[in-house]
Amino acid sequence: MNENxxxxxxxxxxxxxxxxxxxxxxxxxxxxxxxxxxQLVLKTDALVENVHFTRQAGWPLIGQxxxxxxxxxxxxxGATPHHLLITIGLPASVTPRxxxxxxxxxxxxxxxxxxxxxxxxxxxxxxxxxxxxxxxxVQCGRAVLRSGAxxxxxxxxxxxxxxxxxxxxxxxxxxxxxxxxxxARHRFPSAMMDLSDGLxxxxxxxxxxxxxxxxxxxxxxxxHARCTPSQAVNDGEDYELLxxxxxxxxxxxxxxWPFRTRLTHIGTMLPRTRRPETGGIDFRxxxxxx
Amino acid sequence: MNENxxxxxxxxxxxxxxxxxxxxxxxxxxxxxxxxxxQLVLKTDALVENVHFTRQAGWPLIGQxxxxxxxxxxxxxGATPHHLLITIGLPASVTPRxxxxxxxxxxxxxxxxxxxxxxxxxxxxxxxxxxxxxxxxVQCGRAVLRSGAxxxxxxxxxxxxxxxxxxxxxxxxxxxxxxxxxxARHRFPSAMMDLSDGLxxxxxxxxxxxxxxxxxxxxxxxxHARCTPSQAVNDGEDYELLxxxxxxxxxxxxxxWPFRTRLTHIGTMLPRTRRPETGGIDFRxxxxxx
Numbered sequence: 023m024n025e026n027x028x029x030x031x032x033x034x035x036x037x038x039x040x041x042x043x044x045x046x047x048x049x050x051x052x053x054x055x056x057x058x059x060x061q062l063v064l065k066t067d068a069l070v071e072n073v074h075f076t077r078q079a080g081w082p083l084i085g086q087x088x089x090x091x092x093x094x095x096x097x098x099x100g101a102t103p104h105h106l107l108i109t110i111g112l113p114a115s116v117t118p119r120x121x122x123x124x125x126x127x128x129x130x131x132x133x134x135x136x137x138x139x140x141x142x143x144x145x146x147x148x149x150x151x152x153x154x155x156x157x158x159x160v161q162c163g164r165a166v167l168r169s170g171a172x173x174x175x176x177x178x179x180x181x182x183x184x185x186x187x188x189x190x191x192x193x194x195x196x197x198x199x200x201x202x203x204x205x206a207r208h209r210f211p212s213a214m215m216d217l218s219d220g221l222x223x224x225x226x227x228x229x230x231x232x233x234x235x236x237x238x239x240x241x242x243x244x245x246h247a248r249c250t251p252s253q254a255v256n257d258g259e260d261y262e263l264l265x266x267x268x269x270x271x272x273x274x275x276x277x278x279w280p281f282r283t284r285l286t287h288i289g290t291m292l293p294r295t296r297r298p299e300t301g302g303i304d305f306r307x308x309x310x311x312x
Numbered sequence: 313m314n315e316n317x318x319x320x321x322x323x324x325x326x327x328x329x330x331x332x333x334x335x336x337x338x339x340x341x342x343x344x345x346x347x348x349x350x351q352l353v354l355k356t357d358a359l360v361e362n363v364h365f366t367r368q369a370g371w372p373l374i375g376q377x378x379x380x381x382x383x384x385x386x387x388x389x390g391a392t393p394h395h396l397l398i399t400i401g402l403p404a405s406v407t408p409r410x411x412x413x414x415x416x417x418x419x420x421x422x423x424x425x426x427x428x429x430x431x432x433x434x435x436x437x438x439x440x441x442x443x444x445x446x447x448x449x450v451q452c453g454r455a456v457l458r459s460g461a462x463x464x465x466x467x468x469x470x471x472x473x474x475x476x477x478x479x480x481x482x483x484x485x486x487x488x489x490x491x492x493x494x495x496a497r498h499r500f501p502s503a504m505m506d507l508s509d510g511l512x513x514x515x516x517x518x519x520x521x522x523x524x525x526x527x528x529x530x531x532x533x534x535x536h537a538r539c540t541p542s543q544a545v546n547d548g549e550d551y552e553l554l555x556x557x558x559x560x561x562x563x564x565x566x567x568x569w570p571f572r573t574r575l576t577h578i579g580t581m582l583p584r585t586r587r588p589e590t591g592g593i594d595f596r597x598x599x600x601x602x
Contacts, residue, residue: 026517043351047521048457049388049505050355052450056345061333062352064430065340066397066445070437098339107356109443111401140354147360148439153399155356155445160342167338215339227316231337 028118029144032125036132036139041104051140053105056159063101063158063165067092071150075193081120083193084152085127091218092156093135094197094261098216099167100206101160102199105140106132108154111147124152135199166206168231171213171266177236177289178275181262183221184249191246192259201281202263210275211265220258222305226298228264229291238289240301255303266291318408319434322415326422326429331394341430343395346449353391353448353455357382361440365483371410373483374442375417381508382446383425384487384551388506389457390496391450392489395430396422398444401437414442425489456496456555458521461503465556467526467579468565473511474539474547481536482549491571492553500565501555510548512595516588518554519581528579530591545593556581 033046044052056062069075069088079087089106096103108128112121121144132139137156180201186192198216205211213232217224221238229236245254267275272287279285292298298305323336334342346352359365359378369377379396386393398418402411411434422429427446470491476482488506495501503522507514511528519526535544557565562577569575582588588595 044455044457048459049385050353050391050448050455052389052455053352053354055350055352055449058348060345062343062345062447063340064343064395064397064445064447066399066432066443068399068401068433068435068443070401070435072438073436095339099342101340105354107354107445109356109358109445111358111360111439111441142356143358145358145360146363147441148362149401149437151401151437151441153356153358153443153445155354155397155399155443157352157354157447158340159345165334165340165342167334169338 025144032122033139036129039138042138042140046139046141053140059162060159061162061165063096063099063160065092065095066153066155067095068151068153079193081123082127082130085124086131087193088152088154089128089131090195090197092154093199094216096158097197097199097202098214098263099160099165100202100214101158101165102203103135103137103156103158105138105157106154107140108142108152110144111149111151112144113148113150116150164206166211166214168213168215168228171228171232171234171291173234173291173293175212175266175268175291176272176287177266177291179217179244179262179264179286179288180283181260182244182246182284183260183262184254184257185246186257186259195261197261198263198283201283204280205265210267210271212268214263214265217260217262217264218258220256220260221264222255224264226305233294235292235294235296235298236289237292237299238301240303242286242288244284244286252303256306315434322412323429326419329428332428332430336429336431343430349452350449351452351455353386353389353450355382355385356443356445357385358441358443369483371413372417372420375414376421377483378442378444379418379421380485380487382444383489384506386448387487387489387492388504388553389450389455390492390504391448391455392493393425393427393446393448395428395447396444397430398432398442400434401439401441402434403438403440406440454496456501456504458503458505458518461518461522461524461556461581463524463581463583465502465558465581466562466577467556467581469534469552469554469576469578470573471550471552472534472536472574473550473552474544475536476547476549485551487551488553488573491573494570495555500557500561502558504553504555507550507552507554508548510546510550511554512545514554516595523584525582525584525586525588526579527582527589528591530593532576532578534574534576542593546596
């Protein structure tokens, strides 16, 4: 199968929404811009074989995970994703059938989260990798950054943490898009991000972006079954939301939270001059380049 | 150097323009959307080590080429690129110094074409690769697609063709952004694309998108010095513009072309029922997956 035929066979099954004016197949894609009063939101995310996944995961789940990770980043800004550009590095060992199976997984996730395929590329590569770029939108002034926390704000997480690899949950997780959009719409979070590298790496990032330190109560951590607090902090790939809330808004948040998803208060932001208080748990997280 | 420090050191030297609201460092980037009356233009493009380049090219030129290729795709739509998201697959054999040198090359190209760095990612990978996503804009109705050619339209190319690898021109080319924007603004082209895989692969794509065939006059091909017409057709990586013009507009185009860049009439689009006429030259082009 040559390049043109392969791409055509992969792209044909995707249905496209009304915002996609020119989809895959031209030099660039052309889409309707965000509505007036909205800002454009951009994200790129990559998965590399034998670094982020192995083929044992199964091709459809690899594809689903690639898309779900990007959706999780939009959730973390309180933004809505709209369009995907999928770039694939394709070794000879991945057959057109494998690739079709991976695309089927991406399509499943895209349908669920209402994402159009706007474009992308397939390129020869000694190694299999997926790089996904996504565009979306958020109302002006509604995006939740990492930098907005203040000392005294409560620290919250959705869901449970830890054991994501051991349980294969990292292939099956549900990005918290509804929760992130609801939180942003009601302006509860002062800062927010998603937990991709684990609380132990991600909370220090949020604290650094906000110029703060933090106190965590290990006994409050919502650990998955058979996980210690240390695993909940350092395993990574939870894809839960981590956010901070001003004290005056905490009661209202807890009273109005409309989701089944668990919501847990795990600590408090501290002034920069204080050392992080973690109750003895090592916050080492996960360094992609380590 | 850990991931946070490495990214900070690479991103800090980039100056950002007024359209970038939240740049690298948060979950997503936030940018001003296109102005009213404009459409959003999206493109992604990847380079893989030992497939698209070798380290002998030098890190700054590798970076420059990665950005210039994307700019060339915007030129081919008559669109203006604005924001870059740069994703890197980073093996241990590429040192922070190599990477900084590559980013310097990308920055040089970005400054020249007035592009902001909106975000991206650096991820561990056994192999070095660069995947660039770019967003831009075009006035509604002005984008030039591959599908607009009609039988009888003249076929034109900018510049000269062939010998791009042998001459290292593929590392040094100037994307035809000014030319593409001018052509689109004056509505000369009925169809347009850039010549990345060579006329022999790209003209058949334009013809297929327009539902047509084509006649090429080999003696008219603007070959680079020491290149045969066959090399001009099949070497690839010219990054010149290929476009078609309705006969009633050809005289005006030639009379008003304001650039030093060579402009050459090389043939005519034919009805789909005709076989391609190439004067005996094999139009085999370049298949990325071959």
